[in-house]
Amino acid sequence: xxxxxxxxxxxxSRAARAAWIEASEDAWQNPSGPYRAGARVRNRLEAGRERLxxxxxxxxxxxxxxxxxxxxxxxLFAWLARRAGPxxxxxxxxxxxxxxxxxxxxxxxxxxxxxxxxxxxxxxPEAVRRELRRKRPGLVSVMAANNETGVVQxxxxxxxxxxxxxxxFHCDAxxxxxxxxxxxxxxxxxxxxxxxxFGGPKGVGFLRVPVSADDFQGQVGGEQEHRRRAGxxxxxxxxxxxxxxxxxxxxxxxxxxxxxxxxxxxxxxxAEAVPGVRIAGTGKExxxxxxxxxxxRHRNHRWVMKLDREGFAVSTGxxxxxxxxxxxxxxxxxxxxxxEARRAVRVSAGTETGEADWSGLGEAFARVxxxxxxxxxxxxxxxxxxx
Amino acid sequence: xxxxxxxxxxxxSRAARAAWIEASEDAWQNPSGPYRAGARVRNRLEAGRERLxxxxxxxxxxxxxxxxxxxxxxxLFAWLARRAGPxxxxxxxxxxxxxxxxxxxxxxxxxxxxxxxxxxxxxxPEAVRRELRRKRPGLVSVMAANNETGVVQxxxxxxxxxxxxxxxFHCDAxxxxxxxxxxxxxxxxxxxxxxxxFGGPKGVGFLRVPVSADDFQGQVGGEQEHRRRAGxxxxxxxxxxxxxxxxxxxxxxxxxxxxxxxxxxxxxxxAEAVPGVRIAGTGKExxxxxxxxxxxRHRNHRWVMKLDREGFAVSTGxxxxxxxxxxxxxxxxxxxxxxEARRAVRVSAGTETGEADWSGLGEAFARVxxxxxxxxxxxxxxxxxxx
Numbered sequence: 001x002x003x004x005x006x007x008x009x010x011x012x013s014r015a016a017r018a019a020w021i022e023a024s025e026d027a028w029q030n031p032s033g034p035y036r037a038g039a040r041v042r043n044r045l046e047a048g049r050e051r052l053x054x055x056x057x058x059x060x061x062x063x064x065x066x067x068x069x070x071x072x073x074x075x076l077f078a079w080l081a082r083r084a085g086p087x088x089x090x091x092x093x094x095x096x097x098x099x100x101x102x103x104x105x106x107x108x109x110x111x112x113x114x115x116x117x118x119x120x121x122x123x124x125p126e127a128v129r130r131e132l133r134r135k136r137p138g139l140v141s142v143m144a145a146n147n148e149t150g151v152v153q154x155x156x157x158x159x160x161x162x163x164x165x166x167x168x169f170h171c172d173a174x175x176x177x178x179x180x181x182x183x184x185x186x187x188x189x190x191x192x193x194x195x196x197x198f199g200g201p202k203g204v205g206f207l208r209v210p211v212s213a214d215d216f217q218g219q220v221g222g223e224q225e226h227r228r229r230a231g232x233x234x235x236x237x238x239x240x241x242x243x244x245x246x247x248x249x250x251x252x253x254x255x256x257x258x259x260x261x262x263x264x265x266x267x268x269x270x271a272e273a274v275p276g277v278r279i280a281g282t283g284k285e286x287x288x289x290x291x292x293x294x295x296x297r298h299r300n301h302r303w304v305m306k307l308d309r310e311g312f313a314v315s316t317g318x319x320x321x322x323x324x325x326x327x328x329x330x331x332x333x334x335x336x337x338x339x340e341a342r343r344a345v346r347v348s349a350g351t352e353t354g355e356a357d358w359s360g361l362g363e364a365f366a367r368v369x370x371x372x373x374x375x376x377x378x379x380x381x382x383x384x385x386x387x
Numbered sequence: 388x389x390x391x392x393x394x395x396x397x398x399x400s401r402a403a404r405a406a407w408i409e410a411s412e413d414a415w416q417n418p419s420g421p422y423r424a425g426a427r428v429r430n431r432l433e434a435g436r437e438r439l440x441x442x443x444x445x446x447x448x449x450x451x452x453x454x455x456x457x458x459x460x461x462x463l464f465a466w467l468a469r470r471a472g473p474x475x476x477x478x479x480x481x482x483x484x485x486x487x488x489x490x491x492x493x494x495x496x497x498x499x500x501x502x503x504x505x506x507x508x509x510x511x512p513e514a515v516r517r518e519l520r521r522k523r524p525g526l527v528s529v530m531a532a533n534n535e536t537g538v539v540q541x542x543x544x545x546x547x548x549x550x551x552x553x554x555x556f557h558c559d560a561x562x563x564x565x566x567x568x569x570x571x572x573x574x575x576x577x578x579x580x581x582x583x584x585f586g587g588p589k590g591v592g593f594l595r596v597p598v599s600a601d602d603f604q605g606q607v608g609g610e611q612e613h614r615r616r617a618g619x620x621x622x623x624x625x626x627x628x629x630x631x632x633x634x635x636x637x638x639x640x641x642x643x644x645x646x647x648x649x650x651x652x653x654x655x656x657x658a659e660a661v662p663g664v665r666i667a668g669t670g671k672e673x674x675x676x677x678x679x680x681x682x683x684r685h686r687n688h689r690w691v692m693k694l695d696r697e698g699f700a701v702s703t704g705x706x707x708x709x710x711x712x713x714x715x716x717x718x719x720x721x722x723x724x725x726x727e728a729r730r731a732v733r734v735s736a737g738t739e740t741g742e743a744d745w746s747g748l749g750e751a752f753a754r755v756x757x758x759x760x761x762x763x764x765x766x767x768x769x770x771x772x773x774x
Contacts, residue, residue, distance in 0.1 A: 005420055071618065
């Protein structure tokens, strides 16, 4: 099975696995415990926080460990709403992950506004600049890279604009971290991430908070994380997360061009084999691993099923919530219609994905397409029957 | 090192470790993924939910997987507050864990009321009955067993009283599960638990919600857990949690009397070696593993440090927040003074704790006490110097 759904979750890296097992054996004690074994885990926990801070180009103390980006995004808007005035609004890109969009709308009902994206799914910094002048929002939230299309947002420019305007900037970097240098997030005030998107275990992530948010508090009921997030610290998972990111950052990102070339070869083969296929976001910088394919015919679920039988795990739109039959709001924001969005197949590679995997996937798309083409005009009938 | 802080966290059981490693290797894919590998993990996840439901004597579908009891307790009160009227209040025992107490007070400010406990730390069901008659609360929350004293609350009686009155009953069972039969929680509407309290990994737990709370929703931003808790399901940790509880439940609780006898021998030795020592909650049923000791002299931190040097890890009051220098609200609610609470040392055993550990701990208490006694009247001076 060739796995092409890394934007949903990644296999656990060997380094992360080893770190988790070691810490579970040797550093399982409560880091808040008043005895030496507790202090030893506490020291390791704080060293891990510093190390993560090194990669993210921020002070370790600005990092709060969480159960993942979804918790971080929820906690951020819940906290912001408690300290906000009744008129305060938040400004989001129209293509944010549901954990940002829904958290914002829960806590800022009627006061969550959206920045449109262009046909390629990118935010125009000028639009943000105009909004900042019009009426200062409490927070601007724009992701680093989109989970469905891989389109990279101008988050560094936006962070600088917001800093200049004295407005907090939040960046959901769940898809960026581990695929591109984390240090490029330096200028953001709030950053959320999830370990399992870059080879770490599930159930652990972090939220960066700025010094100016010194009253930040997520879940309550304990002194952990300097009272910013109650609950026994999950040190084994934190150690594994840091090990996973370390592996990515130390290996570096020099091979990104090579990876993009492999993907480009796949995209050419796809265009040749499946006439009328389109790829979303190609006019902008995209993560090296993601392709959002609008197939010319048949619902995406049928493609996913057939590709699965060919030995390739790919996804429909956002795999986070594939039970959801509503078409992707991301593609809608990019101007795609409902029927087009229902023909979106998402392919997302990982660091272990090689040239053979990509070329194999191209051939699989070609074979699947041919099975329908060979049946000629029956295909529409087949569709009705098999859906 | 003999570890006597199991109420804070437990070592990972071999069964849990094996389950986590196996699932991380073989079932790491996204359970919401639209391909067969995803469906396979989804099936395993749902089988785990059913198995957990078997132990808790509730339908699997009433269980929502969380990152731990702290998340569950926070999510419960946040959700309740969103649906509550502006006059609705919640009723808590005076000895709840901070994650219940602080979550209730955050979401029901000025509308969180407390049921007192007696000198032994137990709630009187009659007091709850009176409150239910006086003014119907939105929820009654009383823990199964106390984290500091081990005192067992009459939660089955309270659940029945609340059911009769048509009021939801929540039971924070973090300390009960794995030490006593989980099925005794059957009559509760809401139940919270954390795997790492019973040999499972950190960062995973569950919240039971009743059918009548069909709009329950914790963190948002995905369809996972039937929209009740967004975020990629942490199946490896869930598998490990179920394996850990299975081990406890299958072994059974027939040896509880024997465990209580071992603890009683320790308590006798302690009373003999340290004149004036008291144990909190002895007039009521207590978990077999916990002893809350009020030492006759010296701050608890000094005892903890000295016992640590003797090779025994014990804790002060609540180890969840030992950085907190405020004296325990649990002991205060039981009528102990501030100075007494500062002399509280908590000892909490685990399933692996044997007779030799208990008798060794008794001798260590005796030795520590003798070092002070031998110095006679200098001890008060020493205290000033070393604090």
